[in-house]
Amino acid sequence: MTQLGNLEETILLLVMIMEDEAYGYSVSKEYHKQNGKEISISAVHTVLSRLEKKGLIKSEMGGAIEERGGRRKRIFKTTDYGVRTIQELKAHRTRLWNQLPQLQ
Amino acid sequence: MPSVNPPKFWQRFLQWFCDSELYEEISGDLNEAFRERLADQGKNYARKRYRLDVLKFFKPYAWKKLHIHRQHSPLLKNYFKIGIRNILKHREHSFLNATGLIIGMTCIFLSLLYLRNELRYDKFHGDAENIYRVQRVFRSQNYSVMPFKDYWRTTAEDQLNYINELKNSPQIVNAVQFNSTNSPTSIPQFYIQKSDGERLVENNILWTNSGSEFFAVLDWTFVVGSAEQALNDIHSIVLTESSVVKYFSSDWKDDAELLNRYLIIDSVEYAITGVIQNVPQYSHLDFDLIVNTPGIPSWGNYTYVKKLPGVTEAELLAEVNSAYLRFRPDAKDNPLEKGLLIEPLASIYLGSNALYELKTPGDPRYLWIFGIIGIIILVVTVTNYFNLSIAFYIGRQREIGVRKALGAMKKTTMTQFLFETLMFVFFCLPISILILQLILPVFNTVMELQLENEMLSDPLFISFAVLLTAFIGLASGFYPSLVLSGKNTLELFKSKVSNANNGLGLRRMLVGFQFLLLIGLGTATYFINQQLNFIQTTDLGFDQEGVISINVSSADSYLKMKNALATHPNILNMGSGGVPGNEMSNTLTYKMLQASDDEVNDDGTHIMIDAGSMEVLGIDHPVLKELKRGKASVFLINETAAEILAASLKTKPGELIGEVFQMEPEYDNEEDGTKGIHYTIDGIVKDYHYFTLKEKVNPMFIEVHAEPTWAYEMLFRLSTEDLFSTIDAIEKEYDEWHPEEPIQIEFLEQRLATLYKNEQQIASLTIGLSGVAIILSLLGLIGLVSFITKTKEREIGVRKVFGANLKQILALLNREFVILAIFATLLAAPLSYWAITNWLTVFAYRIAPDAYVYLIAGIICIGIVAATVTLQSYRAAGKSPADSLKNEQ
Numbered sequence: 001m002t003q004l005g006n007l008e009e010t011i012l013l014l015v016m017i018m019e020d021e022a023y024g025y026s027v028s029k030e031y032h033k034q035n036g037k038e039i040s041i042s043a044v045h046t047v048l049s050r051l052e053k054k055g056l057i058k059s060e061m062g063g064a065i066e067e068r069g070g071r072r073k074r075i076f077k078t079t080d081y082g083v084r085t086i087q088e089l090k091a092h093r094t095r096l097w098n099q100l101p102q103l104q
Numbered sequence: 105m106p107s108v109n110p111p112k113f114w115q116r117f118l119q120w121f122c123d124s125e126l127y128e129e130i131s132g133d134l135n136e137a138f139r140e141r142l143a144d145q146g147k148n149y150a151r152k153r154y155r156l157d158v159l160k161f162f163k164p165y166a167w168k169k170l171h172i173h174r175q176h177s178p179l180l181k182n183y184f185k186i187g188i189r190n191i192l193k194h195r196e197h198s199f200l201n202a203t204g205l206i207i208g209m210t211c212i213f214l215s216l217l218y219l220r221n222e223l224r225y226d227k228f229h230g231d232a233e234n235i236y237r238v239q240r241v242f243r244s245q246n247y248s249v250m251p252f253k254d255y256w257r258t259t260a261e262d263q264l265n266y267i268n269e270l271k272n273s274p275q276i277v278n279a280v281q282f283n284s285t286n287s288p289t290s291i292p293q294f295y296i297q298k299s300d301g302e303r304l305v306e307n308n309i310l311w312t313n314s315g316s317e318f319f320a321v322l323d324w325t326f327v328v329g330s331a332e333q334a335l336n337d338i339h340s341i342v343l344t345e346s347s348v349v350k351y352f353s354s355d356w357k358d359d360a361e362l363l364n365r366y367l368i369i370d371s372v373e374y375a376i377t378g379v380i381q382n383v384p385q386y387s388h389l390d391f392d393l394i395v396n397t398p399g400i401p402s403w404g405n406y407t408y409v410k411k412l413p414g415v416t417e418a419e420l421l422a423e424v425n426s427a428y429l430r431f432r433p434d435a436k437d438n439p440l441e442k443g444l445l446i447e448p449l450a451s452i453y454l455g456s457n458a459l460y461e462l463k464t465p466g467d468p469r470y471l472w473i474f475g476i477i478g479i480i481i482l483v484v485t486v487t488n489y490f491n492l493s494i495a496f497y498i499g500r501q502r503e504i505g506v507r508k509a510l511g512a513m514k515k516t517t518m519t520q521f522l523f524e525t526l527m528f529v530f531f532c533l534p535i536s537i538l539i540l541q542l543i544l545p546v547f548n549t550v551m552e553l554q555l556e557n558e559m560l561s562d563p564l565f566i567s568f569a570v571l572l573t574a575f576i577g578l579a580s581g582f583y584p585s586l587v588l589s590g591k592n593t594l595e596l597f598k599s600k601v602s603n604a605n606n607g608l609g610l611r612r613m614l615v616g617f618q619f620l621l622l623i624g625l626g627t628a629t630y631f632i633n634q635q636l637n638f639i640q641t642t643d644l645g646f647d648q649e650g651v652i653s654i655n656v657s658s659a660d661s662y663l664k665m666k667n668a669l670a671t672h673p674n675i676l677n678m679g680s681g682g683v684p685g686n687e688m689s690n691t692l693t694y695k696m697l698q699a700s701d702d703e704v705n706d707d708g709t710h711i712m713i714d715a716g717s718m719e720v721l722g723i724d725h726p727v728l729k730e731l732k733r734g735k736a737s738v739f740l741i742n743e744t745a746a747e748i749l750a751a752s753l754k755t756k757p758g759e760l761i762g763e764v765f766q767m768e769p770e771y772d773n774e775e776d777g778t779k780g781i782h783y784t785i786d787g788i789v790k791d792y793h794y795f796t797l798k799e800k801v802n803p804m805f806i807e808v809h810a811e812p813t814w815a816y817e818m819l820f821r822l823s824t825e826d827l828f829s830t831i832d833a834i835e836k837e838y839d840e841w842h843p844e845e846p847i848q849i850e851f852l853e854q855r856l857a858t859l860y861k862n863e864q865q866i867a868s869l870t871i872g873l874s875g876v877a878i879i880l881s882l883l884g885l886i887g888l889v890s891f892i893t894k895t896k897e898r899e900i901g902v903r904k905v906f907g908a909n910l911k912q913i914l915a916l917l918n919r920e921f922v923i924l925a926i927f928a929t930l931l932a933a934p935l936s937y938w939a940i941t942n943w944l945t946v947f948a949y950r951i952a953p954d955a956y957v958y959l960i961a962g963i964i965c966i967g968i969v970a971a972t973v974t975l976q977s978y979r980a981a982g983k984s985p986a987d988s989l990k991n992e993q
Contacts, residue, residue: 025133041133042160045126049165061129067139071132 002054004089010035011047012086015057016078023063023073024048048076056082108147110138110154118158123168130161179516180523186503187524194496200887201492202532204880205576208485209536211876213569214547215478217555222466225386225453230323231410234277235449236417238407238424239458241442243691243706248458249289249404250281253432260398263313266407269427275415276423280321281405282312284391286462288689290402292655293846297368298351305846308347310391311400318394321410328362329378335396341367342378347392369395370844385554388453388463406462408449421446439770440693459689469943470866477873482572484621484877487614488884490580493525518585525581526574533573551865612924615888619928619969622881623961624936625874630961631940631953632867638951639860645792646684647722650676650822651852652831653683654838661841662815666716668837674823674830679716680815682806684794685855694805696749697764697782703752704769708745708803709794714812720821727787731810738786738808741765745803746788760785767805783807796859800948819852863946882968889921889972914974921969929962 004012014030015022028044031037051057057076064072078086109115118131134157141150191198229235240247252258253265263281270279283290285307293307312318312335319331326334327345334342348356356362356379366373374395383390411420425444428435435441447456454466504517512520537559544557558565656662662680669675692708695701715731718724727738741749746757749765766780773779783805791801822830831849838847857864900913908916937953944950 023133024129025136040160041130041137041157042163042166045130045133045161046163046165064132065136067136068132069135071128071135073132074129 002056002085004056004085007043008047008051009086009089011044012051012056012078012082015048015051015076016083016086020075020077022076025073027076051082052076055079056085108142108150110135111151114155114158118161121162121168122166126166130166134158134161179520183520183523184527186520187527190500190524191528197492197496197887198528200883201489201496202528202535204488204492204883204887205485205529205532206536206539207876208481208488208880209532209569209572209576210539210543211481211873212478212485212572213536213540213559213565214543215474215481215873216565216568217544217558218551218553219471219474219478220558221386221553221555222454222471225466226388226449228384228387229449232449234413235321235408235410236420236424236446237449237452238409239445239447241445243440243442243693245691246445246458247460248406248456248462249283249287249460250407251404252400255403258399258403260313263398263400263405266428266431267314269431270407270409270424273423273427275411275419277410277412278317278320279407279409280312280314280318281400281407282310282314282318282394283400283402283405284311284389284462285309286390287402287406287460288687289404289460291845293848294369295844295846296351299365299367304350306392308390308392310389310394311402312394312396313398313400315396318396321408322389324380324383327379327381328357334378335394337375337377337396338398339372339374340377340396341374342380342394343376344380344382344392346382348379350392372397388461388465390463409446417446459687464862467862467866469946473866473870473943474873477870477877480621480625481873481877481880484618484880484884486576486579487617488880488887489529489576490583491614491884491888493580494583497521521585522578522581525585526577529573529577533569537569550868612920615885615921616924616928618881618885619925619965620932622878622885622965623929623932623958624939625877625881626964627932627936627957627961628940629871629874629878630957631951632870632943634951635944635947636860636864636867638949639797639863639947640857642793642797642949644684644797644856645723645790647720647821648852648856650824650827651720651819652822653817653819653850653852653855654834655845655848656680656815656818656838657842657845659812659815662812662818664841665818665834665837668840669834672830672833674826675820675834676823677716677720677819677821679718679720679819680714680812680817682711682713682717682721682794683817683819683852683855684721684792685852685859686795687859688795688799691802692767692805693769694745694749694765694767694803695769696753696760697766699749699752701769705748705803708767708805710767711794711804711806712809712812713806714809714815717819718808720819723789723792725787725789728808730786731808734810736810739783740787740789740806740808741785742789742801742804742806743791744801745805748803749785757788761787797949798947885969886972889969917973918970921973922966925962925966925969929958929965933958933962 010031011027014027014034018026018030024041024045027048028039028041031039031044048057048059052059057078059074059076061072062075064070115131118134119127122130134154137157138150138154141153226232237248238250240250250266253262267279267281270276285292285294290311293305294309295303296306297303314335315338316332316335318335323331329342334340343351348362351367352359352362352365362379363376365376367376368374374397380394409420409424421444424446428444452465453463454468454471456465507517507520537557540559541557544555547553548555559569560566656665659680666678669678689709691706692710693704693706694708695704715728718728725740727740730738741760743757746760749760750757753759753763762784764782764784766782769780771780789806791804793801794804795802820834835847835849896917900917903913903916933955936958937955940953944953
C-alpha cells in the first residue's frame with residue numbers, strides 16, 4: 001500500500017468528492033472552499049500527476065468550454081485501487097484514534 | 105464577451121517552456137481562473153494572479169521533455185532483433201567487416217599505448233620540469249658524462265668538487281651525481297656477497313656519492329624506509345623490489361630486521377637502508393640497486409641539477425658553466441673544451457644525442473612513423489567499414505521501403521540504422537580490447553617493453569576508445585542512414601542504387617585509396633626488409649665468425665692467460681684491444697706535421713690494438729711482419745685518413761708512408777716545446793667498419809703493438825669444434841687470474857647485432873603493422889569487389905542475352921578496377937619512395953631502392969583484384985541469363 005502525504009490524501013479525497021468534475025482548477029477552488037486556505041493551481045497539478053503515477057487516480061481529456069479558450073480539461077477520477085487505498089487509510093487512522101478515548 | 109485577455113507575454117512564455125502534452129490542460133485552467141477572477145475582482149487582479157500562476161508553473165514537472173524514449177522504446181527492441189538477424193543473414197559479410205574492424209581497432213589501441221609510453225619517460229619524477237642534466241661539449245661531441253678532476257685517480261673528496269660548486273649556486277636547489285654499471289664509462293659487473301657468504305654477480309648497479317640527497321633530485325617510490333633517511337650511511341644500499349628478493353628472500357616484507365642487514369661489495373659492508381619500487385620501464389635509468397659509496401668507481405659521472413622554479417634556462421646554463429670554471433679553471437684556456445649544456449629531464453630519452461647514454465635513446469622519428477601508421481590503419485579501418493556497410497545497406501532498400509510504407513518517419517529509420525551500426529561496432533570493441541590483452545605480452549617481449557593494457561585501467565584511454573568506436577559507427581552509419589532514409593518510398597522499391605553514379609563515385613575514391621595504401625605500404629615493407637638484410641650481410645672488413653671477447657683486468661693478466669691457453673687446440677688466435685662493434689665515440693684531432701695549423705681535423709679515431717687481435721680479426725698488412733721481427737709497434741692509418749692527410753699536403757696517399765703526423769696537436773709538450781704526440785705512418789690499410797653502418801667510415805689511426813702495455817679486453821678466434829668446452833677452458837683460466845671480477849663473454853656477432861637492435865625492433869614493428877594495414881586493405885578490397893560484382897549480376901545477364909561472351913564480360917568488369925590500380929600505383933610510388941629514402945638516411949651504408957619494385961607491386965595489386973573480380977563474376981557470368989534476370993533484386 002503506497003504512502004500518502006497529507007496534501008495527497010486531501011486532494012485524493014477531493015477528487016472522490018467532486019466525482020466527474022475534478023480537474024486542476026476546480027480542485028484548487030474546492031480546496032479553497034473546504035479548507036479556507038488557498039492553493040496554487042500548479043501545486044494541485046503536481047499532486048494530481050503524482051497520484052496518477054501512483055495509480056490512485058486516472059484521467060481523461062474532455063469538456064472544452066469557451067472560458068478556457070476552447071482548451072479541454074483533464075478530468076480525474078479515482079481508480080479502484082485508489083478507493084481501496086483511501087479506505088485502508090481511514091481504517092488505519094480510526095484504529096489509532098480509537099485508542100485515545102479522551103479525544104473522542 | 106469581454107475582450108480582456110490574459111497578459112500576452114506570459115501566455116507565450118508558458119507556451120514556450122511548457123511540455124506540449126500538458127500545455128492544453130494547464131493553459132486551459134489558467135484561462136478559466138483568469139475569467140473568473142476578471143468577473144470577481146477586475147482586470148488588474150486577474151492579470152496579476154495570471155502572471156503569478158504562470159511563474160509557479162515554471163517547475164520541472166511542466167517543462168518540455170524529450171519524448172524520444174516514449175516514441176521509440178518499443179522500436180528499439182525491434183531494431184535490435186532486426187539488426188542481429190541481418191548480421192546473421194549475411195554471415196561472411198558481417199564476419200569480414202567485424203574482422204577488419206577488430207584488427208583495426210586493436211592496432212590503433214596498440215599504437216596509442218606505445219606512443220604514450222614513449223612520451224611519458226621520466227615525467228614521473230616530482231618537479232621534473234626543474235630537473236636538468238649537465239652535458240659537456242668536448243672537441244666536437246656532446247658527452248653526457250662529466251669527468252672527475254683526475255679521472256680514475258680522483259680522491260673521494262675531490263669527486264664531489266663540481267657538485268659542491270653547483271650546490272653553492274643560488275639558482276640551484278640541489279645537485280647529484282652518479283654512475284652505473286650500464287654505462288660504457290664504468291666497470292660492468294661486480295660481485296656482491298650476501299651475509300651468508302654466497303657471492304652473486306650483479307650488473308645493474310647505480311653508484312652514487314650524493315647520499316640521501318640523491319632522492320631530493322630524482323625521487324622514487326619507497327616501499328620500506330623513506331627518502332630522508334635512505335643512503336644516510338656512507339656505505340649504504342637501497343634495493344628495488346626485485347633485487348631484495350634476489351639478495352634476501354621472497355618474504356622480505358615480513359622481515360622486521362631488513363634495515364639492519366647488509367651486503368658486502370669488495371670486502372666493505374653496505375647497510376640496507378630502504379627498498380623502492382622497481383624502476384619503471386619508462387625511465388632513462390635502469391638499476392636494481394642504488395649503492396652509496398664515497399668513491400664512485402669510474403672516471404666520471406652523470407650530473408643532474410634541480411633549479412629553483414623562478415630561474416630561467418638561460419640563467420641555469422650560465423650558472424652551470426661558471427660553476428664548472430670555478431672547479432676547473434684550466435678549462436677556459438683549453439680549446440677543446442667547448443662549454444657545458446643543460447637538457448631537461450623529460451627530453452633526455454627522446455632528444456639526447458650525447459655519447460655514453462645509459463639507455464639507448466628513443467628516436468622521435470620512429471614515433472612519427474608509429475603515429476602515421478596508426479592513422480593510416482584508422483583511415484583504412486573506417487574506410488573499409490564504411491564501404492562494406494554502404495554496400496550492405498543498399499541491399500536493404502526494400503526493407504526500408506516497407507518500413508516507410510508502414511509509417512516510419514525519416515527520423516526513425518535514421519535512428520534504426522545508427523542504432524544498428526553502433527550496436528555492431530560496440531560489439532566489436534570489447535573483443536578488440538580482449539585481443540589487445542592477449543597480444544600485449546608478445547609485443548612486450550619483441551620490443552622489450554612493459555606496456556600495460558591501459559585500455560582497461562586509464563579513464564582517458566577508455567573514453568578515447570568509446571569515442572573512437574562511436575565515431576566509426578556514426579561516420580559509417582551516417583551516410584547510408586541519411587541518404588537512404590531520405591529517399592522517396594517508391595524510389596526505394598524501384599531503383600538499384602548500385603548503378604547510380606553518385607554512390608560509385610565516392611566508393612571509387614575509397615577503393616582507389618586502398619590501392620594506394622596497399623602499394624605504398626607493401627613497397628615500404630619490402631625495402632625495409634632489404635635494408636636490414638643488407639646490414640646483416642655486408643662485409644664489415646674483418647672476420648666475425650667464431651670471434652669472442654672477454655674482459656681482462658690488465659696487460660699482465662692478459663699475457664698470463666695468453667701463455668696458458670696458447671697450446672689449446674681450438675683457440676686459433678688471441679689478441680687484445682681494437683674490438684670493433686661500438687657506438688661512435690671519442691674523436692681525435694690530428695694533422696700532418698708538415699701541414700699548416702689550419703689543416704687540423706677532429707674526426708679521427710685512435711685504435712690501440714696488438715698484433716694478435718689483428719690476426720683474430722683477419723686484418724692484414726705486410727708491415728705487421730716487422731712486429732714479429734722485434735719492432736715494438738707500427739702505426740697504420742686507414743684509406744679515409746690517408747686521403748685526408750694526403751690532401752692537406754697536396755700529395756698522394758702513397759707518399760705518406762714514412763711521414764710524421766701529430767695527434768692532438770693542440771697539446772703542449774712542456775719538456776721539449778713540441779705540440780701533440782708524433783707518430784710515423786708505417787702503412788695504409790683498407791677501410792673497415794669499426795663502428796656501425798650508420799656512420800661513414802671515419803679516419804682511423806691504428807697503433808699496433810707487438811705486446812700491449814695495457815689491456816681491457818681480450819679477443820679469441822675459436823674453431824667451431826667443441827665450442828663450449830673451449831669456452832669453459834677460457835673461463836677456468838680467467839678465474840685463476842681474476843678472483844674478484846666476474847667474467848663477461850661476448851660473441852662478436854652478437855655484439856654487432858646489438859648495435860642495430862633499435863633499428864631491428866622498429867623495423868619488425870613497422871613490418872608487422874604494415875602487414876596488418878595491408879591485410880585490412882586487402883580484406884576491404886576483396887569484400888567491396890565481390891559485393892559490387894554480385895550486384896552486377898543482372899547487368900551480366902543482360903549482356904549475355906545480347907551476345908557477349910565470357911571473356912568480354914570479364915574484361916568489362918576488370919577494366920574499372922585496373923584503371924584505378926594504375927592510378928594508385930602512379931600516386932603511391934613517389935610517396936613511398938620519398939618516405940623510404942628518408943628513413944634510409946639513418947644509415948651511411950644503404951641500399952638504393954629500385955624503381956621496378958613499384959611496377960611489380962602495382963602488377964601484384966592488379967593481379968589480386970583481377971583474381972577476385974574474375975572469381976566472383978565467373979559465377980555470375982556462368983549463370984544462365986534467365987536465372988540472373990529472375991531476381992528482381
